[in-house]
Amino acid sequence: xxxxxxxNLLRLVKSKTFIACLAIQAGLTLMMTLNVYLVNxxxxxxxxxxxxxxxxxxxxGAALLAVMSSIFMGYDYHNGTIRNKLIIGYxxxxxxxxxxxxxxxxxxxxxxxxxxxxxxxxxxxxxxxAGEPLHLFKIFSLGWLIMLVYASLYTAVAMTTKNTVAxxxxxxxSLFVFMMLAQYMISQINAPLEWTDYIYNEAxxxxxxxxxxxxxxSEGVLKFFGVCLNIFPSGQMTILSxxxxxxxxxxxxxxxxxxxxxxxxxxxxxxxxxx
Amino acid sequence: MEYCxxxxxxxxxxxxxxxxxxxxxxxxxxxxxxxxxKNGAGKTTLIRIISGLQNPSAGSYSLYGERYGTRGIYKxxxxxxxxxxxxxxxxxxxAYENLKQQFILLGKPSFDEIHEILKLxxxxxxxxxxxxHFSLGMKQRLxxxxxxxxxxxxxxxxxxxxxxxxxxxxxIRELILKLNRERRITFLVSSHILGELSKIATxxxxxxxxxxxxxxxxxxxxxxxxKCLSVTVTNPSALAPALDYLKIEYRLTGENTADIYGDTxxxxxxxxxxxxGVTLLxxxxxxxxxxxxxxxxxxxxxND
Numbered sequence: 001x002x003x004x005x006x007x008n009l010l011r012l013v014k015s016k017t018f019i020a021c022l023a024i025q026a027g028l029t030l031m032m033t034l035n036v037y038l039v040n041x042x043x044x045x046x047x048x049x050x051x052x053x054x055x056x057x058x059x060x061g062a063a064l065l066a067v068m069s070s071i072f073m074g075y076d077y078h079n080g081t082i083r084n085k086l087i088i089g090y091x092x093x094x095x096x097x098x099x100x101x102x103x104x105x106x107x108x109x110x111x112x113x114x115x116x117x118x119x120x121x122x123x124x125x126x127x128x129x130a131g132e133p134l135h136l137f138k139i140f141s142l143g144w145l146i147m148l149v150y151a152s153l154y155t156a157v158a159m160t161t162k163n164t165v166a167x168x169x170x171x172x173x174s175l176f177v178f179m180m181l182a183q184y185m186i187s188q189i190n191a192p193l194e195w196t197d198y199i200y201n202e203a204x205x206x207x208x209x210x211x212x213x214x215x216x217x218s219e220g221v222l223k224f225f226g227v228c229l230n231i232f233p234s235g236q237m238t239i240l241s242x243x244x245x246x247x248x249x250x251x252x253x254x255x256x257x258x259x260x261x262x263x264x265x266x267x268x269x270x271x272x273x274x275x
Numbered sequence: 276m277e278y279c280x281x282x283x284x285x286x287x288x289x290x291x292x293x294x295x296x297x298x299x300x301x302x303x304x305x306x307x308x309x310x311x312x313k314n315g316a317g318k319t320t321l322i323r324i325i326s327g328l329q330n331p332s333a334g335s336y337s338l339y340g341e342r343y344g345t346r347g348i349y350k351x352x353x354x355x356x357x358x359x360x361x362x363x364x365x366x367x368x369x370a371y372e373n374l375k376q377q378f379i380l381l382g383k384p385s386f387d388e389i390h391e392i393l394k395l396x397x398x399x400x401x402x403x404x405x406x407x408h409f410s411l412g413m414k415q416r417l418x419x420x421x422x423x424x425x426x427x428x429x430x431x432x433x434x435x436x437x438x439x440x441x442x443x444x445x446x447i448r449e450l451i452l453k454l455n456r457e458r459r460i461t462f463l464v465s466s467h468i469l470g471e472l473s474k475i476a477t478x479x480x481x482x483x484x485x486x487x488x489x490x491x492x493x494x495x496x497x498x499x500x501x502k503c504l505s506v507t508v509t510n511p512s513a514l515a516p517a518l519d520y521l522k523i524e525y526r527l528t529g530e531n532t533a534d535i536y537g538d539t540x541x542x543x544x545x546x547x548x549x550x551x552g553v554t555l556l557x558x559x560x561x562x563x564x565x566x567x568x569x570x571x572x573x574x575x576x577x578n579d
Contacts, residue, residue: 003379003381003382004380006379010375010376010379080363081363083363084377084380086328087326087355087357088353088381088425089348089350089355090380091349271330273329274323274329275323275328275360
């Protein structure tokens, strides 16, 4: 498998898509830094944490990883070069795992690319961190784990759809849908318990009264939303730096998703008829 | 005879369609085995299965004695190379880079051999030209070069001359012959262009509707397809001595029948046989070529 991995990495570093994705990730980190800097210009507080979250894990990073993995693995099917690996005796397990590791390395490279901008540019420009080192370490570790979850999901999709375009559409579309869903859940959880309504009193005056929020969902549903946010990568990403993130729950579910998606991916890939 | 590939009643189902219906074949080591069959006969399905791209629904096969389903099959496949349908090449890489990729996959310690392989397939002057810009013939030769990277003992080529111009066809043919003669590489070449296969094959397998109808050597097939006179006589025991005495090339095909080769006029033959106590009862001229042999074998017409 080392040989397969070596061949994959050689191809990866020569890939224009890979280089472009790294450049976009670095560019996005820079843009985010400038944006936070301009907003914070008057107060000059330490606000590097916000950009740090994005270097650890962000929807942009996940989308770029989707593009990279779909094109990289899909190309092997498109050109038929996966046949060269099978004909000379590599097992499907070896091919799958080599691609999974390559995808995980791509995710790491995206993080490194963001960090290459964050540490020399963002950190001094945004007056350092406001959060505790332990909290920052938690964000970094969980962020990296979320990217690994995406790497395993994208590998499973790319290895079983057998072309370049389909996995690209599937992964980007599902990323978008799940991010929207996560945003909806977080907005429901954050919805106020009460709000101010205006009514006419007996004297005929228009007065404000505090009433329960009629649109707020039941506590049971909101708890369920909270668990979902901690279990699924899109949710974890949305609440990465907030106190709503339960570290052990997120880490455990990430490991479970990696194992399950890889097992499912291999089981399907083993039975695939390759042309 | 040593076989590098043997299949044992291979069956392949695609949902409701059965592409292979118990295909059994034997590819001898050192042979150029021509797999002949119409489009949809099951040639490519067979090649995909033995290349590890697809799994058989039933039946088995062995490569160099290693059976499908055992760990040994992966080692046996390391002795194999192939081009299935279209050449498997990275279009955005040069010929050299494509071979380098394959060398890394094979774990070769040095890339020195790449130039030698490129020279062998006459792609040594392509420089920085990307493989995506190659002609079909060049791509086909690059595909063969990649197959050669692992110094294989057995190469599988699926329709290697499909879509090539006449010069490209000659080049591929010469390359196959050269590799077979100089490196003793066994080839399994599938094609529906009979004329092309007949110029290189040492053995044939005729596939029809997912089954092998007949396996034969080129030698046997040539003798079967040679122009000859098929005769029926009265005194079978005297026939062979008579023909030996007359120094006529022949092949006994039945108890009182024989195929007689050469240009001996029928009248003279009849007289000569009569002198040896053999009476000629019936004589028919046979002139069957590979194409008509194949058509007769599948029992249909050309346009079927």
